[in-house]
Amino acid sequence: MALLEARGLSMAFGGLQALRGVDIAIEARQVVGLLGPNGSGKTTLFNILSGLLRPTTGEARFDGARLTTLPPWEISRLGIGRTFQIARPFAHSTVWDNVLVGVTFRARRGPRAALERRREVERLLATVGLLDKARATAGELSLGERKRLELAMALSTRPTLLLLDELASGLSPRGREEVMGFYGQLRGEGLTIFAIEHSARVLSRVADRLLVLDQGTVVADGRPEQVLASTRLVEAYLGEDDEP
Amino acid sequence: MSPTTLAHAIVAGVLLGCFYALMALGFSMIRSVTRALNLTHGDLIILGGYLGYWLWIGSGLHPLFLVPVAAAALLPLALGWQWLFQRLREPKELSSLVLTFGLSLFLQNGMLALWPGEYRLIASEALTASVSLGGLTLNRGRLLVAGLALAAVGSLHVALGHSRWGRAVRATSVDREAAALLGINVDQATQSTFLLAFALSGGVGVLFATLHYLSPSGGAELTLLAIVLTIWSGAGHARSVLGAGILLGVVETLTLLWSGPRWRELIVALMLLGTLLARAGGLVPRRSR
Numbered sequence: 001m002a003l004l005e006a007r008g009l010s011m012a013f014g015g016l017q018a019l020r021g022v023d024i025a026i027e028a029r030q031v032v033g034l035l036g037p038n039g040s041g042k043t044t045l046f047n048i049l050s051g052l053l054r055p056t057t058g059e060a061r062f063d064g065a066r067l068t069t070l071p072p073w074e075i076s077r078l079g080i081g082r083t084f085q086i087a088r089p090f091a092h093s094t095v096w097d098n099v100l101v102g103v104t105f106r107a108r109r110g111p112r113a114a115l116e117r118r119r120e121v122e123r124l125l126a127t128v129g130l131l132d133k134a135r136a137t138a139g140e141l142s143l144g145e146r147k148r149l150e151l152a153m154a155l156s157t158r159p160t161l162l163l164l165d166e167l168a169s170g171l172s173p174r175g176r177e178e179v180m181g182f183y184g185q186l187r188g189e190g191l192t193i194f195a196i197e198h199s200a201r202v203l204s205r206v207a208d209r210l211l212v213l214d215q216g217t218v219v220a221d222g223r224p225e226q227v228l229a230s231t232r233l234v235e236a237y238l239g240e241d242d243e244p
Numbered sequence: 245m246s247p248t249t250l251a252h253a254i255v256a257g258v259l260l261g262c263f264y265a266l267m268a269l270g271f272s273m274i275r276s277v278t279r280a281l282n283l284t285h286g287d288l289i290i291l292g293g294y295l296g297y298w299l300w301i302g303s304g305l306h307p308l309f310l311v312p313v314a315a316a317a318l319l320p321l322a323l324g325w326q327w328l329f330q331r332l333r334e335p336k337e338l339s340s341l342v343l344t345f346g347l348s349l350f351l352q353n354g355m356l357a358l359w360p361g362e363y364r365l366i367a368s369e370a371l372t373a374s375v376s377l378g379g380l381t382l383n384r385g386r387l388l389v390a391g392l393a394l395a396a397v398g399s400l401h402v403a404l405g406h407s408r409w410g411r412a413v414r415a416t417s418v419d420r421e422a423a424a425l426l427g428i429n430v431d432q433a434t435q436s437t438f439l440l441a442f443a444l445s446g447g448v449g450v451l452f453a454t455l456h457y458l459s460p461s462g463g464a465e466l467t468l469l470a471i472v473l474t475i476w477s478g479a480g481h482a483r484s485v486l487g488a489g490i491l492l493g494v495v496e497t498l499t500l501l502w503s504g505p506r507w508r509e510l511i512v513a514l515m516l517l518g519t520l521l522a523r524a525g526g527l528v529p530r531r532s533r
Contacts, residue, residue, distance in 0.1 A: 052421055071431070072424035081425075088422045090415060101415050104408055105427035157427050 001064070003028040003192055004049070004161055008058035011044050011216075018044040020216040021058065028160075031183065031193040033203030033224070036213035042196045043085060045213070046163050049194075050082040051075040062161065077106070081159030085166045085196070087146040091139035095149055098138050099124050102156030124152040128182070144175040151182060162186065164195040168202050180205060204228055252380050253501045254494055259382070259390040261493025263455070264469060265486040266393035267448050269400065270441030271470035272477065272485050276417040277437045280329050280340030286466030287351040288442060292318060292449020293458045294355055297364045307368050307454050308388075314450045315443035322442035326435055348463065355460035363457040371454050389451045393486075396444070400482040413437055472516050 002025035011019040019041045026032050036042050047053040049060055051072035060067040065078055076082075089098045099121045125131040128148040133141065138149055147167055154162060168179040176199075183206040186193060197203045203210060204224035212220035212227060220227050271285040292314040299310050325347075332339045371385030404410035412433040415423035424430045452458075452466075473492065477484035492512065499511045 050425060052424075071429075072421070073427050073429045076425055076427040084422075088419055090418045090422070092418070093414075101411055101423070101428070102426040104411055109408075153426060157425075 002026055004060070004062050004194065006045075006049070006058065006060040009045065009048060009055045009060060010057045011041070011048060011053060012056045018216050019048075019055070022213070022216070022218055024211065024218070026161075026192060026194055028192050029187070029190055030208045031187055031195065031206055033200075033207035033210045034194065034196045034213065035200055035203065035210060035227075039215075040213040041216040042213055043165060044216075046082065046165055046194075046196065049075075050080060050163060073105075076157050076159075079158070079160040080163065081154035081157045081161070082163040083147070083150045083154050083165055083167060085169070087143075087150040089138035089141075089146060089149050089153060092137060094134065095125065095130055095136055095138060095141070096121060096134040098149055099152050099156050102153050106156065106158050120156070124155055127155065127185070128152045129178075144171050144178070147171070147175075147179075148182075159191065161192045161194065164193060166196050166198055169198040176202060200228060248379065249501070253497045255380055255382065256386075257494030257497035258490050259386045259493070260497060261490030262390035262393035262397075262486065263386070263451070263489075264473060264493055265489030266389075266396055266444070267452070267466055268470040268473035268485055268489060269397065269482060270444040270448075271467070272474045272481075273413075273437050273441045274329075275474055277413060277434050278329055278340075279336045280332060281337055281344065281471070282325070283341060283344035283467055284325070284348045284351055284463070285445065285470050286463030286468075287348050287355075288318060288321070288445040288463070289449040289452055289466050290458055290460065290463040291351060291355060292446035293366075293453035294359050294364065294449070295446070296450030297366055297453050297458060298359075300366050300368070306370055307366050307450055311447040311450045315447035318442040318446035319439055322438040323435070325442070326438040329438075330434075348467075352460050352463065359458075359460065363459050364453065365457050366450070366453040368454060385454050389455065392451065393489075397482045397486045404482060409433075409436065472512065475516065476519055 004024070004026040006022060006024045009019050009022040009024075010017070022041070022045060024045075034042050034045070044053065048055050049062075049067060051067065051070055051074070055068055058068070062075070062078055062080060067075055067078075067080075070078075089095075090101070100117065103117050103120045103124070121134075122131065125134055128151050130145060130148055130152065133145065138146065141149060151164070151167065154164075167182070168176045171179065180202065183193065183195070187206070195203065195207070200210075207224050209222065210220070210224050210227040211218055220230070267289060270288075271282055274280060274282050274285075295314045295317050296307060296310045299305070299313060300307060303310075328343060328347075329340065332343060368385075371383075371388065373384045374381050375384050375387065376382075377387075404414060412423070412428045412430075413436070415426065415428055416430045416433040420430050423433075456462075469492075473485055473488045476488035476491070492515075495511060495515065496508055499508050503511075
C-alpha cells in the first residue's frame with residue numbers, strides 16, 4: 001500500500017477550479033518531484049495534504065489515516081512535515097526558539113524532556129548547518145538560511161513524509177547545491193519526500209518520479225528521464241529552465 | 245512644587261499604571277491571537293464589577309474573595325465570544341469591530357436593565373484605609389491592586405515565555421498556519437487565551453469597582469484605554485503592556501498635577517497620535533520583547 005494516496009482531489013475557489021480530480025500514490029522512501037507552471041495547483045495540493053485546505057471533493061490517506069477530515073496539527077502529528085514556498089519562520093524569535101517550537105510539541109514530557117529537547121534542537125540545527133546562528137533572530141537570516149531554518153522546523157515534527165515547497169528556488173548555485181545535498185541526506189535517513197521545485201533540472205537529479213500538473217490536472221507521471229524526454233511536454237508545461 | 249508632591253504623583257502614577265496594564269491585558273491577548281478588536285472589553289470589566297458588587301452586597305465578603313468568583317462567571321461568555329469570533333470573515337479587524345460594537349450595546353443595555361438607576365461602588369473599609377510608605381501616604385486598595393497587577397503580569401510573562409502553553413499561544417499569534425503545521429492545536433491555544441482574557445476581565449472588574457464608581461456605559465472608556473496601551477506596547481506582550489500602562493499612569497498624574505484635569509485626555513490623545521505616526525507596531529522594539 002502507498003504511504004500517501006489521493007483519489008479524485010478537486011478544489012474550487014469560487015469559479016476557479018484549482019484542482020480537477022487529482023490521483024496520486026507515493027510509496028514510502030520515494031522522492032517524488034512535482035512540476036508545473038504557476039497556477040497549476042501545486043501549492044493547493046500541498047495545502048490539502050497538510051490540512052490547510054479541505055478539498056471540494058476527493059480524499060487523501062496517509063499510512064491508512066484519512067487526511068482530508070483532519071486539522072493541520074493532527075496531520076503534523078501523524079508524520080507529515082511541510083515547508084512553504086516563501087519561508088515563514090517566526091521572524092522575531094531566535095533560530096533556536098523556532099526549532100524548539102516543533103520539538104516541544106512532538107517530544108514527550110517528563111523530567112529529562114528538557115535535556116532531550118535541547119539535544120534534538122542542536123542536532124537539527126547541525127543538520128541544516130545553522131548551529132552557529134542559533135542565537136540570531138530568524139529575521140536576520142539570508143534567504144538561503146531562512147529556507148534551511150524552515151527545513152529544520154519541518155524536521156522538528158519528526159515527519160516520515162516531507163512536503164517541500166520550492167526549497168531551492170531563489171537560491172544561488174551554491175545554495176541549490178546545498179539543497180541537493182539535503183535531499184540526498186534526507187533520503188538516506190529514510191524519509192519520503194514530495195517536493196515542488198521550479199527547476200526541472202534540480203528535481204530530476206534527486207527524484208525517483210516526476211509528476212507534472214497543469215490547470216489542476218496530472219498531465220505526466222513517470223521516471224524523470226521519461227518525463228523530461230518529452231520535449232513538447234517540457235516546453236508546454238515547464239517552460240525553459242531559467243536557472244543556471 | 246515640593247519634591248514630596250512630585251514623588252507622590254509619580255508613585256501614584258505607577259500604581260495607577262499597573263492597574264491600567266492589568267485592565268488592558270485581556271484585550272491585548274485576544275488581539276494578539278485572533279487579530280480581532282474586542283470592543284466589549286471594557287463592558288466585560290464593568291460586568292465583572294457589577295457581579296462583584298452584587299455578591300459583595302449579598303455576602304459581605306472581602307472583595308478579594310470575590311475576584312475569582314467574578315473571573316469564573318465570565319468563562320461561559322468567553323466560549324460564546326470565541327465561537328462568534330471564529331466565524332468572522334476577513335478582514336477580521338474590521339468585521340470584529342462591527343460584531344463587538346453590537347455586542348457592546350447588548351451588554352450595556354443588559355446591565356442597564358439589571359442594575360438601573362444609580363452608580364455602584366464596592367466601598368469596602370478593608371481597602372479604603374491609608375498606609376504610610378517612605379514618607380508617602382498611599383491608599384491601601386490602590387497598593388493592593390497594583391501588587392495584584394504586578395503578580396498577574398509577572399505570571400503571564402513567565403507562562404508565555406517558558407511554558408508549553410505559552411509557546412503555543414505565541415506561535416499561534418505570530419502565524420496561525422505555521423503553528424498548526426508544527427503540531428500546535430491552534431484552536432485550543434485560542435480558546436485558552438479567550439478563557440484567560442475573560443477571567444482577567446471579570447476579576448479586574450471587581451478591583452475596578454473598589455476604586456471607581458460603576459455605570460453600565462462606563463466600559464467604553466476602559467476599552468479605549470486598552471486600545472491605547474495595546475497600540476503602544478504591541479499585542480500580546482505582558483511586560484510591554486505593563487511598561488505602557490505605567491507610562492500612561494505617570495503621564496496622567498503629572499498632567500493632573502501641573503495642568504489640572506482639563507488637559508489629561510488631550511495629552512493622552514497626543515501621545516497616541518505620536519505613537520501611530522512614529523511606530524505603528526508599538527513603542528517597544530520587537531526584538532527586545
